[in-house]
Amino acid sequence: MTKTGLLMPGFGGAIATTVSGVIDLIKQGHVKKYGMISEKQIDDRTLGQIAGAPEIEELEVGGWDAVDATIGDAMKLHGVLEEWQYNLVSPNLKLLRAWPVRCPDLEKKSPWGSCIAQICNDIETFRKERGVDSIVLVNCISTMPKPTPNPAYESISSLQVACQQDDPCITPSMQYAIAAALTGSAYANFTPNPVEVPSIVKLAQQHNTPLAGHDGKTGQTLLKTGIAPMFNIRNLRVRQWISYNHLGNRDGAALAEPNANQTKITSKANCLTQILGYEDVGHKVTIDYVPHPDGELGDRKQAIDHIRFKGFGDTPMSLLLHFDCQDSSLAGGIVVDLARFMTVSLARKESGLQPQYGLFFKSPQVPNGEPDHDLFNQAAYFEAWVCQDANQ
Ligand SMILES: NC(=O)c1ccc[n+]([C@@H]2O[C@H](COP(=O)([O-])OP(=O)(O)OC[C@H]3O[C@@H](n4cnc5c(N)ncnc54)[C@H](O)[C@@H]3O)[C@@H](O)[C@H]2O)c1
Known part of the structure; x- marks a missing residue:
């Protein structure tokens, strides 16, 4: 072998x-x-x-x-x-x-x-x-x-x-x-x-x-780079994409350091414009370290995405996603x-x-x-x- x-x-x-x-x-x-x-x-x-x-x-x-x-x-x-x-x-x-x-x-x-x-x-x-x-x-x-x-x-x-x-x-x-x-x-x-x-x-x-x-590319970005092409395929115009994460594990503790947090946010924010092919999207990524009271959530991360977009007739719509991830x-x-x-x-x-x-x-x-x-x-x-x- x-x-x-x-x-x-x-x-x-x-x-x-x-x-x-x-x-x-x-x-x-x-x-x-x-x-x-x-x-x-x-x-x-x-x-x-x-x-x-x-x-x-x-x-x-x-x-x-x-x-x-x-x-x-x-x-x-x-x-x-x-x-x-x-x-x-x-x-x-x-x-x-x-x-x-x-x-x-x-x-x-x-x-x-x-x-x-x-x-x-x-x-x-x-x-x-x-x-x-x-x-x-x-x-x-x-x-x-x-x-x-x-x-x-x-x-x-x-x-x-x-x-x-x-x-x-x-x-x-x-x-x-x-x-x-x-x-x-x-x-x-x-x-x-x-x-x-x-x-x-x-x-x-x-x-x-x-x-x-x-x-x-594990949780939220996996989801984002899988869902964003769907909006493109149907020419639904994304206007705003707000991504929020909170986690209480040691990675989260390391990310509580502002410079490390910035390293991560820069890495997470890169993909959307490239996939959609236009820049006028309000894209915001936030990561918060929130230790869980009795550690009961362990390694779980909560990733929440709120996407606002417009369809046929300029009709506004929105999609809200909550990914309860086992990060590791x-x-x-x-x-x-x-x-x-x-x-x-x-x-x-x-x-x-x-x-x-x-x-x-x-x-x-x-x-x-x-x-x-x-x-x-x-x-x-x-x-x-x-x-x-x-x-x-
Ligand atoms: N969990 C995910 O989904 C995910 C996704 C993408 C990237 N990452 C990245 O992967 C890395 C690891 O994540 P984790 O959740 O296992 O973090 P963790 O904090 O649980 O583990 C990191 C380990 O690295 C050790 N370490 C620090 N400096 C070292 C060095 N010079 N040599 C050897 N060990 C060293 C620490 O003691 C710690 O045990 C982090 O940078 C994280 O941002 C994690």
Whole structure:
């Protein structure tokens, strides 16, 4: 059996523990394989099988975080999934290494500085110990303030100097991306933290590794990019789209920091004008951190959309949507899909930014031009990519 390593920075967080826990439950046969495009059936095969992706049973998981708890305990803490589910998860799923990763011994030896050298070491150790062929890193760390422009983001040489000097302009999300390229691993950025700067894209190209990002399209934006094309198809004129979110989990707590909140809102607000093809829409996105009194809503997020539009005869109408999302469940399926399909990208020797993964992200990063946010166009593009070898 060929194995793929799925390594997640943010391993103790809500998404990564959901991913580790559900993979374990699937391996034990306790839950069905829902919520993953890779499991979508076409005739007698799944999309994953058509692409030549590894099966879920062939995934080995690991990652980095500051907290070393068992996955079951961490799932309980985050309020993800149901009690019967986290009670069945194997207790021995442990962290790869506690973050922050620092190893002064490696400092002089590595041209990329101690921190990146340590992450590379961890990846190679994991590869050997678990006997995996390919490795995909899916970044699931907390949302952080957006960094300001820096020359390190332009060329590989200035990037390397900044890494050697431990310059804070190299954010943690970037450190993991650099280590991924240097170890020949794929990297997907599930967070809204900017990573796909020109120097890191060039580094991935130089090392023949694929990059995908950013900010997983899970709840409200998934809905928005699925519903907005409907208004376009029937030429119903959208006048105002107000999106409100409230959540009480740790991601919500991180988003209470105003700069992190702005990073997220910018990522969420991009899609509408591109899909509708006109700009005179009052589009407002708000995210509030509202801790639940007894934590009873756990990881659930409430996403409310109020859309005002005009139809035949200028007639005003409105649509009100309330999505009660289990955030980490929606996210977890995408993380597993990315791990499985990016293994295919590695095998196909696809390097740099990979536009076919646009349907998984709120802010799809594409090599040229503007991304298409329309969910149906994105899905068609992705399925064409999946089938490209099968059709030859
Ligand atoms: N849940 C969703 O639906 C969704 C959708 C899109 C994007 N995201 C993004 O995914 C990320 C993770 O979400 P979550 O709900 O799991 O958040 P979380 O707060 O539960 O987990 C984040 C984890 O990252 C860890 N961390 C912080 N810095 C780190 C570092 N340098 N190295 C290793 N670990 C580090 C934290 O200790 C924490 O355990 C967030 O950035 C969020 O905005 C989430």
